[in-house]
Amino acid sequence: MTIEELHSRIDKDWSKHLQETRKLLRIPSVSMTGEGIQDTADFLEDLLADMGAKHEQFKAKKDSHPLVHGYVDAGSDITGIVYGMYDVQPVGNLDEWDYPPFGATIVKQKPFGEVLVNRGAYNSKAALAGSLLAAKSMLDADQLPINLHFLLEGEEELGGRSFPDFVIKNKSKLRKADGAFGLDFSQNRAGIPSVTLGLKGCVYFDLIAEGKSRGGPEAELHSSDAVIVESPVWRLVHAISTMVDENQDPAIDGLSDDVIPPSKTDVELAEKLAGSINEEDYMKELGVKRFKIEGTKEEIIKKYLFEPSVNIDGLSAGFEEDGTKTVLPPSAKAKIDIRIVPNMTIKGTHAKVMAHLKKRGFTDIRVRNYEDYPWSKTNPDASVSKACVEAMRYHGYEPDVWPTTAGSAPFYVFDQVLGIPWGYTGLGFGGKAHSPNEFCTVKGMKDYEKSVATIFFKFKEVAGGN
Structure with missing residues (x-):
């Protein structure tokens, strides 16, 4: 047949x-x-x-x-x-x-x-x-x-x-x-x-800031107390803001140290891809109006394929419903994923995140890890x-x-x-x-x-x- x-x-x-x-x-x-x-x-x-x-x-x-x-x-x-x-x-x-x-x-x-x-x-x-x-x-x-x-x-x-x-x-x-x-x-x-x-691999974790870890709020307070009581929400925002630069590219210390260049064949395949991709169609498929970076199609596709990324999947803290409620929350949580490329490792990525936060004094930020993919x-x-x-x-x-x-x-x-x-x-x-x-x-x-x-x-x- x-x-x-x-x-x-x-x-x-x-x-x-x-x-x-x-x-x-x-x-x-x-x-x-x-x-x-x-x-x-x-x-x-x-x-x-x-x-x-x-x-x-x-x-x-x-x-x-x-x-x-x-x-x-x-x-x-x-x-x-x-x-x-x-x-x-x-x-x-x-x-x-x-x-x-x-x-x-x-x-x-x-x-x-x-x-x-x-x-x-x-x-x-x-x-x-x-x-x-x-x-x-x-x-x-x-x-x-x-x-x-x-x-x-x-x-x-x-x-x-x-x-x-x-x-x-x-x-x-x-x-x-x-x-x-x-x-x-x-x-x-x-x-x-x-x-x-x-x-790419995926390293997924939560970053959690709690008021009690720094003598701050252990329960929800009135927002007027923010003038004298530290907010764990701002603490978390400051911590995660150090993990990327102004272009939202990774800024975690040493994160890319183990990245190896793509092979000649892979670069050639990427360049061929760039020639066949219609940027407008691809943006339409994603539902976006623009990419966050400028450059040739070859530069954009190589970055997309061969570089790691740091992404915030979710942020949660305090009052999140419609309307108003003036509170100082006792905790905040960010869900983060880092896409890793050859030859980055899961263990090494976790270690570099921890070292990065520790170096900047964020030892109070708690990390909760999940199952990861190489x-x-x-x-x-x-x-x-x-x-x-x-x-x-x-x-x-x-x-x-x-x-x-x-x-x-x-x-x-x-x-x-x-x-x-x-x-x-x-x-x-x-x-x-x-x-x-x-x-x-x-x-x-x-x-x-x-x-x-x-x-x-x-x-x-x-x-x-x-």
């Missing part, structure tokens, strides 16, 4: 696949609250069982969200790992949604045609379902070209341990795989797909990389190859734990991840399933399978 015949099989199965995907999307699976997590894991395990896969759930701790693992033996001498995430962010303010956030509503939206609106439509439950259902169509036709491990995690948004702990526990088995795939919708507004071969990188010449590029070309596209990107995901388990290459690609388009009215296009969902089939076939070809 040819690739085109398999694509026709997916066309035949599409109506059923769309309904299965909508069923999955209607289960909430909210990472932060745990709502629907177990139901979603069970649904996915049932899908794997229906494919004839060996299946199991794994939890790093009793209260962890389960990692769902499935293995399909296609009798091939080539094995791939498919990563997927089924957890999603909270829906936020319901009033900002035009449709129910877990209704899997299909509507027409200019200029995209039919779109499916749902939390997780774009990031990334719809693609996860498409990966499984495309593989099922191939199995039903007895045409799956490679053996597959599916690793489906429910803690990506939390940085949980079930996924990495499962990989470490099963290292001897999983490291025999020839490569790993992060399959997802990757087309931009112009329809060009991307192939991503690297990710950076991750794949060689552009690896078989997985080539398969991803060749698959997109088969569908008529010359993909944008990103040597790395500013986002983070736990793919370090592939290159740094298992020692195998990985690639991230797929047809399909969506938008508004983590935001109200998150969506993906219906046409893109079907195209995505076809691209999954193509990727598996191309991987067998370039990996030398028989």
